[in-house]
Every structure is written in C-alpha cells, then in structure tokens.
Amino acid sequence: TPKELARYPWIVARAGAPLRARFEELFKSKRAGAPSQTIECNSFAAIRGLLLESDAVTLLSPHQAHYEIEAGLLKALPHPQGNVARDIAATVRRDWAPSRAQKRFMELLKTHRPDAA
Structure with missing residues (x-):
C-alpha cells in the first residue's frame, strides 16, 4: 500500500517529469503521507547503484532493470494502482x-x- 511504501526512502524523477507526477499521485492521499526521504535523480546508472546499495525504492519499468531482477539483485514490487502504462x-x-x-x-x-x- 502507499502507506507501507512511504516508510522507505524514494528515488524520484525531476519535477515536471511524468514519473514524478506518478510518484506524487501515488502519495497524494492524506492517509498515506509522503515519504520522509527522497533523492531526486534522473540517471539510470545512479538509480541502479542506489537501489543495489540501499533499501530505497523507485518507480521504474521492470524492463529497465530486467537483468538485475533476473539475477535476484532487485525485486519488482507490484504497483499499488495495478498495471500502469506510460x-x-x-x-x-x-x-x-x-x-x-x-x-x-x-x-x-x-x-x-x-x-x-
């Protein structure tokens, strides 16, 4: 749930980016509250490194992290709003x-x- 996800640090896209809007949409509910820790980053290489070295989460297509997921290095969580497209x-x-x-x-x-x- 968004409330559970808000407990983790988040890696978010820059303001104005479509993924940033999706992130803000996810946590707009007052019950969920926004995550207290966010890192703004647009470099997939940096995002990958942060994901591998921390317990941070991000909104990302599983295709972008296919090899890391296949190797068991990362886990894809289901989106709380179901399947989303961009x-x-x-x-x-x-x-x-x-x-x-x-x-x-x-x-x-x-x-x-x-x-x-």
Whole structure:
C-alpha cells in the first residue's frame, strides 16, 4: 500500500517529469503521507547503484532493470494502482537527415504504432 511504501526512502524523477507526477499521485492521499526521504535523480546508472546499495525504492519499468531482477539483485514490487502504462516518444529536429537504420526504425514505429505518427 502507499502507506507501507512511504516508510522507505524514494528515488524520484525531476519535477515536471511524468514519473514524478506518478510518484506524487501515488502519495497524494492524506492517509498515506509522503515519504520522509527522497533523492531526486534522473540517471539510470545512479538509480541502479542506489537501489543495489540501499533499501530505497523507485518507480521504474521492470524492463529497465530486467537483468538485475533476473539475477535476484532487485525485486519488482507490484504497483499499488495495478498495471500502469506510460507514453514513449521519439523527437527529432526539423532539419534531421536520418541514416538508413534510423529511417527504418522510424518506419517500423509508424507500422507498429500508427497512432504515434
């Protein structure tokens, strides 16, 4: 529950980031209360190190920590609000001239996610 999770130190994304909004949403209930210890960090390498060396928790896609979870170094906890999804975007410069591989990647994105074009 959020109340139980608030007992742990949290690693949070910078203000304005979508994951930060999810974090704030999770603890907006007055009954849960916000965690007393938070570390603001946007570097996955630093987040990984903090998770491995402490009892801190964070909101993170299990795909990002797949190898650590598979090796038993980290444990994925279920999100209190169930399965959650987030938008992933590709942003390019107006004058961008993609390589062949980049062009193919963008074509694949449009094929598999036509709503993202």
